Amino acid sequence: MLTAKRHQLIEDLLLKKQTVTIQEIMELTKASESTIRRDLSELEKKNKLIRVHGGATLHHSKSEEPSFPEKASKYVFEKKAIAETAALLVQPNDCIYLDAGTTIYEMVPHLTSKEVTVVTNGLTHLDILSKYKINTYLLGGFVKHNTRALVGHGAQVSMRKYRFDKCFLGANGIHTSYGFTTPDPEEALLKNMAIELSQDAFILADRSKLNQTSFTKFAELNEATLITNDDHANLAAYENKMNIKVVST
Amino acid sequence: MLTAKRHQLIEDLLLKKQTVTIQEIMELTKASESTIRRDLSELEKKNKLIRVHGGATLHHSKSEEPSFPEKASKYVFEKKAIAETAALLVQPNDCIYLDAGTTIYEMVPHLTSKEVTVVTNGLTHLDILSKYKINTYLLGGFVKHNTRALVGHGAQVSMRKYRFDKCFLGANGIHTSYGFTTPDPEEALLKNMAIELSQDAFILADRSKLNQTSFTKFAELNEATLITNDDHANLAAYENKMNIKVVST
DNA sequence: TGTTTGTGAAAGTTTATGATTGAAAAATAA
């Protein structure tokens, strides 16, 4: 495989996953360990990535985080599949709102080939959006450092200025009687407003969120279309109360 | 096969695959290696592709442009000294506005020990602000990807909601008759508004900016205090028109 | 027919690669 192609592949991989191991790249490229090491060193020289023990990462700021050897989050694969399906719903020239959060973050790489305008309160999304020069409007407001999200009065005021074709939101709980819920009341307010301002609202959640409740309710079940993965047993209770788009994983 | 036809074929292939190897082209065209090499060289001259070891690729952008880190390297030493002096002016519990841009960026590390509230339109500043959990409010608005700054109507509306004890701004030109100038009209509007909303305004600029002008004026000389480094010959002309704080470097 | 342009093969040079090494760093066990 071409050196240039490997480099490109590594960069793309990093954009999608934030961190990569040398093993992963070896499997993908069929190149030897030494070659990959050389590639990573070269890319580091160009400020494209940061080498860490076992592989490489994008985030200078995240270097402290001990989570490098791939978080054992078991739903990461399902999240990716759900996000990819959601991205297919986006039409060219759509104006869409993207929630902060990891599930929605997985959508961003799949938008890079479309002509869209993105509004978001998630700072993490910006890395990829910037790389692909996608038209982006950020809400203002207070910076929640731990989740890298914008919240508060400033964010609400900012959002009111926009109208969206579609919005894509994450949820921590979905429940037949309590609706869609999320832990942070500040973020709940924004989610709720996003639904109001959108023609179509979509909520992405893996099956572990079904029948769960969190602190703050931000929408009734029938206010949005749920995109989740296969779990017929649990889904049955919801099917006549709302729109559901099922992703088989 | 005709030369023109081969060239067309190579271009089409590149569009589809981003990178091609000489081997691939040889199989498709049945031409010899030297011919393909000649083709690639010619196409490179016409800026149709970039030659890489083993073949060719389309993407020039990915292999280069460390845009932000590179720009920061010119007067970096002087900038750091100016920024450090500016940071000393910040009092505990101040609410300050920080402009986007490299000079102001150098201030951020010196604020980490103080209790301050920061408002900014510069996305680059966030890395350090987040690391030290400094209270931060971001303006909303359109994301200018190349400079990583927020601009436009959204940013202006966001800013109006705040009042600042001090604001710290960068400038590209300082001139006795044209005042403070900067290239981007959108950013000039924000700078101007920041001065209005601040009790004290400070403009940071190294001595290379003296007697220079840029496209858009954002303030008169007497509207802000200039923080710059030692250059007595040039500074003399300004001394009775404005407040200047000189940093010896 | 002679001239120009394009082609392919061969020579020698440069660059990229994968295997191997001992040192260093993590992970694990005690």
Added chain:
DNA sequence: TTATTTTTCAATCATAAACTTTCACAAACA
């Protein structure tokens, strides 16, 4: 904690692949 085992690391080297240059021949053109 300390001692151990395992993994990862950087450096080296021989080999393979790709590179440039040159030259002779063939096709296209006037």
